[in-house]
Amino acid sequence: MNAIQSCEDALRLLATHLDRELDARASQQVERHLEICRSCYSRAEFENRLKERVAELGYEPVRPELAHRVQTLIRSFTVASGS
Amino acid sequence: MPAHAIHSPSSEADRAWFAERVDELLPQLYGRAVRLCPEPANAEDLVAEAVAKAWEALSSLDDREAFRGWIFRILNNTFISSCRTARAQVEHEPLNPADDDFSLFHRLHQPILLWWDSPEQAFLNRLLRADLERAIDGLPEAFRDVVVLVDVQGLAYREVAELLDIPIGTVRSRLARGRSLLQAALWEHGAEAGLTGGPPAAEQQQERES
Numbered sequence: 020m021n022a023i024q025s026c027e028d029a030l031r032l033l034a035t036h037l038d039r040e041l042d043a044r045a046s047q048q049v050e051r052h053l054e055i056c057r058s059c060y061s062r063a064e065f066e067n068r069l070k071e072r073v074a075e076l077g078y079e080p081v082r083p084e085l086a087h088r089v090q091t092l093i094r095s096f097t098v099a100s101g102s
Numbered sequence: 103m104p105a106h107a108i109h110s111p112s113s114e115a116d117r118a119w120f121a122e123r124v125d126e127l128l129p130q131l132y133g134r135a136v137r138l139c140p141e142p143a144n145a146e147d148l149v150a151e152a153v154a155k156a157w158e159a160l161s162s163l164d165d166r167e168a169f170r171g172w173i174f175r176i177l178n179n180t181f182i183s184s185c186r187t188a189r190a191q192v193e194h195e196p197l198n199p200a201d202d203d204f205s206l207f208h209r210l211h212q213p214i215l216l217w218w219d220s221p222e223q224a225f226l227n228r229l230l231r232a233d234l235e236r237a238i239d240g241l242p243e244a245f246r247d248v249v250v251l252v253d254v255q256g257l258a259y260r261e262v263a264e265l266l267d268i269p270i271g272t273v274r275s276r277l278a279r280g281r282s283l284l285q286a287a288l289w290e291h292g293a294e295a296g297l298t299g300g301p302p303a304a305e306q307q308q309e310r311e312s
Contacts, residue, residue, distance in 0.1 A: 089150060093157070
């Protein structure tokens, strides 16, 4: 049985599909729809690129003060003597 | 636990190794922290606290190759115990189902805008990192947490559910609403900045800006 009969069905599952949280069978069905539907394909491309842009926000240059603070903190940790 | 993993208490060599690994990961630790706690001073405190906890727990790390994921988990757990406010734990039911349904693509991909080859791709090309930061940081906490954990950190829904101690269905609904709010915010910012090809919505949206 194909769960995707329309663009509406595909779009309902799209985010979960792009998150790789959809089961393999449903994911395949979404992929198949994206191969034949230009509008949904454009939407998927857009959502994917936006996701990539958001993922880039997890990397942020640090202030030298923070780097220094962390180095000082690590120097303050006690270690086993004689090792 | 394999025998080679038992090296407590940590040695001077461990400290040098730890310092080097933390230094390499610092922009990622801080990037994750500042998205969860957008106030930079709080984010820096969160990083420092996570580093201290990681050192204390180093002897429990079986496989040092897994350090990266391990210290990110410690950062998230520290966020839950130290930074996350009571407000973020409140369940926000959508006031309006339409709030879960805002699609930036749909707004951009309209006949009136299609004089441009691909307005939605052009929008993304012109979107600044600062626009995205502002939109994410401005989300209500309960939604921001889930969007950051899934979209910035790449956690699975199940991992987010465990971390936040909420059902997986709540992860899904908060994610849908959080993304919808994010896209609505980007639309507003984009309209202000002239990225949307000048639709008439810009004037209305400005009124909502506080």
